[in-house]
Amino acid sequence: MPYEIFLAIRYLRSRQRRRLARVTAFIAVLGIAVGVAALIFALALANGFSEEMRDKILRGTSHLTVARNDGQAMREYQEVASLIRRSDGVVSAAGTTYDGAVLIGPRASAYAVLRGIDNTAPQVTADIARTIVAGSVDDITKMRGDNHDLPSVVLGSELATRTGLKAGDSAEIIGAHGGFSAAAGRKRQVLVAGIFSSGLFEYDSTWIYLPLEAAAALSGEDHAAAVVSVQVTNIYDVKQTAARVQQLLGPSYTTVDWQEANRPLFTALAFERRIGLVIIALIVLIAALNITTTLVLVVMERRREIAVLGTLGATARSIMSVFIIEGAIVGGLGAAFGVALGALAILIANHYHLVSLPAEVYSISNIPLRLHGRDLALAALVAFVLSVLATIYPARAAARVRPAEMLRAAN
Secondary structure (H helix, E strand, C coil), X not given: CCHHHHHHHHHHHCCCCCHHHHHHHHHHHHHHHHHXXXXXXXXXXHHHHHHHHHHHHHHHXXXXXXXXCCCCCECCHHHHHHHHCCCCCXXXXXXXXXXXXXXECCCCEEEEEEXXXXXXCHHHHHHHHCCEEEECCCCCCCCCCCCCCCCEEEEEHHHHHHHCCCCCCEEEEEECCCCCCCHHHHEEEEEEEEEECCCCHHHHHHEEEEEHHXXXXXXXXXXXXXXXXXXXXXXXXXXXXXXXXHHHHCCCXXXXXXXHHCHHHXXXXXXXXXXXXXXXXXHHHHHHHHHHHHHHHHHHHCHHHHHHHHHCCXXXXXXXXXXXXXXXXXXXXXXXHHHHHHHHHHHHHHHHCCCECCHHHHCCCECCCCCCHHHHHHHHHHHHHHHHHCCHHHHHHHHCCCHHHHHHHHC
């Protein structure tokens, strides 16, 4: 073992006349551990919130939206969807609508967004089926019976609660497209076939899934879709898929991917993550300064021994290395304990659902903490680097001790 490492460990373990230094070393380890745990927890919280928002947003909307450049309804949506499905990276493509409406229930009326579902999109129906909490989604992809029967719809859970509707009830929908003067001609009775709960408040409080034909009729555009909704294989390669689809369809159509549509939200979340990282890293830095205090005390107590090392031929670099290694050991112990403490806190928080939010404010009611291996490595590395930097001043002070003057003063 190099003598620098041997001396660093010996100084840490020594129990003679070093009670104050041991206390400050323990506080330094504890402070770094708490700082690292807080950093890991904050990163996991930011990951969980961002990924939960992304997953819930994509569960209700398309990965890629295709629309006409002139903004008109797409009567040729079936041909366009069939063409898009041939492109590499596309899982499904189907026409859909997003139109405003008023839903009238026994308790109250409420604004709603009509999402038309094409019967050629089994993947969309399957995604909706996973969120059903009452009733069924089986009938919303087709008109029931003849034209006199009621079309089936699926309501968001918050919207159903607000209007007093439940599965099996009938309700009225007034299409808002075209203004109030034309609304009376677009009133339609519907049957509530099911209730869904996506976990995203904006969807659960406003969305209504219904057959595309019924949604198009309420919007005043029979046998047409507003856009074509596209699901892709890899959501992170959506821009490449969008470029292929754009090239396939030509300049008459435009594409908007999920990253572009939600750019303000995810940019804000990424900014908050960076700010949180900087703030908690400052907390770790403050904890690491305890290492400076500890090593200053060690240098003061070990000046005679440092002088003896100098007379025996130890270089200034070797003496600096002793105290840098000692600080690195303290920082490494603090980082290790912090990683364990942070991982344990995340497990407990996820098990007992400790991080809950008001859904009407933050859209989601519970945040699962998502811990990534790179975040553990980042938190430990930040703590270790700051701990090593905190040793530079006391290590340089130890290296500047003059053996002759110190030994003369000791005599």
